[in-house]
Amino acid sequence: MLQDTLDLMPLWAFVAACGVTLAAGFVKGAVGFAMPLVMISGLSLFLDPLVAVAGIILPIVLSNVLQVMRFSWSQAGEAVKEFWRYIVIICVMILISAQFVTMIPAHVFYLVLGVPTVTLSLIQLIGVRFRVAPKWRNASEWIVGLISGTIGGLTGTWGPPTVLFLIALDTPKAKQMLVQGVVYGLGSVTLLVGHLQSGVLNAVTIPWSAALLIPGYLGMQMGFWMSDRMNAAVFRRATLVVLIVAGANLVRRGLLG
Known part of the structure; x- marks a missing residue:
């Protein structure tokens, strides 16, 4: 079984994957x-999409645990209480859509995630700000959660619509970091369960995913250091730029192969 894991890729590809994971963690x-968006974007340059999806699962679970641990349990509980609708629909849709990931052609896989990510991020970067009125808050959580969870189960990342939704709610930087950690953390555990069921995560791919935990952890620690030194405006622009760059690479892969 270990030999099957070693046969997933040549040594150079594993080393490159560790580099991608370090950058994604940062x-x-x-x-x-x-993190999953950058990993999928980078790993898919030299690995099969399903191997890439399997690789991201354990590192994103760890990364979200580390992110939530920077806050108190009471703060995390308040985030769950406030966004419970969004969390519930995301988790349900991840479980459902993850079962179809092996049926999706690779180019469709990339375009489903890349096109909306780049489009919505560019709109916001040039100055157009989406805002959700209080009266539409509950309905918008169900709608955006449905979209996010469906994309998440298919591609392994539901970050872009979640971030854009939080920006539309004018969520402060610190709270945005907390809510993202909670939403992604619960969702990543759901994704793990979903892909154990789909077969993407199995006895061969689990060791591969586990091997990426170390570079993911090191990258996270460096990223935390940087985050503590960014103001809110720089944080928002950096967020959108990351989305555009990673999303554009996915679109390129979807169109050109």
Whole structure:
């Protein structure tokens, strides 16, 4: 079984994967999200999409645990209480859509995530701000959660719509980091369960995913150091730039292969 894991990729690809994971962990620590997005974008350059999806699962569980641990249990509980609708629909849709991931052609896989990420992020970066009126808050959580969870189960990342939704709610930087950690943490555990069921995560791919925990952890610690030194305006722009760059690479892969 171990030999099957070693046969997933040549040594150079594993080393490159560790580098991608280190960079993804740094981005995650700095802006609070995008680890799976950066990993999928980078790993898919030289690995099969399903191997890439399997690889991201354990590192994103760890990264979100580390992110939530920077806050108190009471703060995390308040975040769950406030966003419970969003969390519930995301987890349900991740479990459902993860079962279809092996049926999705690779180019569709990339475009489903890349196109909306780049489009919505560019709109906001040039100055257009989406805002959710208080009266539409509950309905918007169900709608955005449905979209996020569906994308998350298929691609392994539901960060872009979540971040854009939090920005539309004018969520402060610290609270945004907390809410993202809670939403992604619970969602990543759901994703793990979903892909144990789908077969993407199995006895061969679990050791591969576990091996990426170390570079993911180191990257997160460096990212936390950077995040503590960014003001809110820089934080928001950095978040959108990360989304655009990673999303554009996915679109390129979807169109050009």
